[in-house]
Amino acid sequence: MWAVILGSHQPYHASACWIFEDQATAERFAAYVTAEIDPAQVLKAADPASELLNWREHIAPSIPVEPA
Numbered sequence: 838m839w840a841v842i843l844g845s846h847q848p849y850h851a852s853a854c855w856i857f858e859d860q861a862t863a864e865r866f867a868a869y870v871t872a873e874i875d876p877a878q879v880l881k882a883a884d885p886a887s888e889l890l891n892w893r894e895h896i897a898p899s900i901p902v903e904p905a
Contacts, residue, residue: 838856838857838858838881838882839856839857839859839860839863839879839880839881839882840855840856840857840879840880840881840882841854841856841857841863841866841867841870841877841878841879842874842877842878842880843853843870843874843877844875844877844878845875845877848851854870854877855870856882857894860879863879864879865900866867867879884888
């Protein structure tokens with residue numbers, strides 16, 4: 838699966854708008870969106886549960902916890 842991410846003229850403002858099964862279609866659609874709306878990029882879509890578990894195992898432990 839491939840996601841076309843729509844960018845913005847504002848920094849850190851983007852949204853995943855379209856999901857495609859094949860990269861070629863995603864690339865073609867991203868080119869269309871870039872020409873007609875805003876810059877778009879194609880990224881390989883990841884399984885959301887795997888992403889959350891990966892974050893929990895590798896990123897979360899390095900975040901400092903403030904004492905209550």
